[in-house]
Amino acid sequence: MNIEIPVERFAGIRTPFYYYDTNILRQTLDAINTEVKKHDNYFVHYAVKANANLKVLKIINEAGLGIDCVSGGEIEQVLKAGFSASKIVFAGVGKSDWEIELGLEKDIFCFNVESVPELENINDIAAKKGKVAPVCFRINPNVGAHTHANITTGLAENKFGIDMQDMERVIRLAQEMKNIRFKGLHFHIGSQILEMDDFIALAHRINDLQAQLEAVGIQFEIINVGGGLGIDYVDPLGNPIPNFKDYFSVYDKHLKLRPGQTVHFELGRAVVGQCGALITKVLYVKENAIKRFAIVDAGMTDLIRPALYDAHHHIINLTSTSPRAGQPSPNGQLPTVNSQLQYDVVGPICESSDVFDKDIPLPETHRGDLLAMLSAGAYGEIMASAYNCRRLPEGYTSEELK
Numbered sequence: 001m002n003i004e005i006p007v008e009r010f011a012g013i014r015t016p017f018y019y020y021d022t023n024i025l026r027q028t029l030d031a032i033n034t035e036v037k038k039h040d041n042y043f044v045h046y047a048v049k050a051n052a053n054l055k056v057l058k059i060i061n062e063a064g065l066g067i068d069c070v071s072g073g074e075i076e077q078v079l080k081a082g083f084s085a086s087k088i089v090f091a092g093v094g095k096s097d098w099e100i101e102l103g104l105e106k107d108i109f110c111f112n113v114e115s116v117p118e119l120e121n122i123n124d125i126a127a128k129k130g131k132v133a134p135v136c137f138r139i140n141p142n143v144g145a146h147t148h149a150n151i152t153t154g155l156a157e158n159k160f161g162i163d164m165q166d167m168e169r170v171i172r173l174a175q176e177m178k179n180i181r182f183k184g185l186h187f188h189i190g191s192q193i194l195e196m197d198d199f200i201a202l203a204h205r206i207n208d209l210q211a212q213l214e215a216v217g218i219q220f221e222i223i224n225v226g227g228g229l230g231i232d233y234v235d236p237l238g239n240p241i242p243n244f245k246d247y248f249s250v251y252d253k254h255l256k257l258r259p260g261q262t263v264h265f266e267l268g269r270a271v272v273g274q275c276g277a278l279i280t281k282v283l284y285v286k287e288n289a290i291k292r293f294a295i296v297d298a299g300m301t302d303l304i305r306p307a308l309y310d311a312h313h314h315i316i317n318l319t320s321t322s323p324r325a326g327q328p329s330p331n332g333q334l335p336t337v338n339s340q341l342q343y344d345v346v347g348p349i350c351e352s353s354d355v356f357d358k359d360i361p362l363p364e365t366h367r368g369d370l371l372a373m374l375s376a377g378a379y380g381e382i383m384a385s386a387y388n389c390r391r392l393p394e395g396y397t398s399e400e401l402k
């Protein structure tokens with residue numbers, strides 16, 4: 001099944017907007033559940049920072065996934081969507097007091113703690129509230145990931161987590177704190193990871209750490225391996241569902257568990273990435289001596305990934321009726337590609353980085369055409385900003401637009 005973009009239903013909807021194909025989302029969730037059901041000790045927490053649209057969240061909740069939050073605002077949002085607090089893991093390198101208080105009041109499943117000062121603060125706040133905080137430590141495993149430098153998180157130089165050499169000392173400290181219960185270890189090495197070898201390296205590192213702790217009598221229940229599974233941005237139409245079978249079997253094969261241990265996953269992008277598209281209208285087409293630009297009404301404020309991570313989103317023209325096979329461009333100078341024309345697709349924001357893609361083939365494109373930027377379900381709508389005093393894009397599901 002491919003993403004379906006029913007352009008005939010878009011009449012009257014203000015562009016740019018996000019469109020979510022709920023069939024793709026549900027099929028993705030089914031594919032996850034098919035793998036997870038093979039293990040009674042695997043739990044997936046959807047990483048809500050990828051997309052916090054309420055309509056999307058409700059579908060993910062219906063599929064039974066837990067949730068991974070990185071802020072108090074996210075905790076509020078997922079509770080509104082109907083998630084049970086008992087399925088919330090709460091990560092983040094800098095949790096504010098009110099966010100910790102909220103987590104304690106709601107009795108969330110676990111705090112993923114990233115430093116000793118944070119641990120001490122959680123202990124203090126929990127003591128004032130008469131609570132005991134369940135805690136996993138986020139360990140920096142110094143495992144690199146083959147992904148963009150801005151989204152690798154598991155190297156010693158990154159700000160995340162606690163160094164491996166401090167792990168034992170920090171666990172001992174936690175075990176002496178009255179209002180902390182040490183539950184396990186947490187990891188997250190980065191995002192948009194497509195090489196299973198990176199996850200295999202993480203599993204082996206976790207095995208080593210577990211053996212090291214076991215040797216000094218430290219045991220625990222929870223191993224949280226984080227998220228990071230990537231999606232196919234190059235061929236989203238050919239490959240709409242990530243390979244969850246290979247992903248989960250990495251941990252099945254390589255992670256050595258002790259009796260009673262549970263394995264937790266925090267997938268974000270892989271859950272929602274392919275179900276979403278950013279729909280934008282072409283405002284103007286202009287040419288100069290070397291370039292043909294399609295200037296669209298979406299900008300980096302609506303989808304920042306290309307500007308921030310050099311990300312590529314496959315762009316299609318939903319409404320052009322004229323492929324003009326083999327014909328020269330209007331001024332007869334610019335090249336054609338695969339009998340299409342070649343465009344830079346750019347936004348209206350006053351920044352040179354406000355470019356979605358360069359020199360891509362599209363059928364001849366006119367003012368008023370609708371374009372879709374595919375694979376935009378993750379880190380799209382949620383990262384929108386009001387820079388240039390722009391309105392935030394709306395998000396619609398296929399179910400609403402019937």
Ligand SMILES: *Cc1c(COP(=O)(O)O)cnc(C)c1O
Pocket residue numbers: 047049050068070091092188190191192226227228229266267268269270
């Ligand atoms: C962002 C994040 C995730 C999700 O990452 P994806 O690449 O979207 O799967 C999981 N865990 C933590 C701690 C994160 O910060």
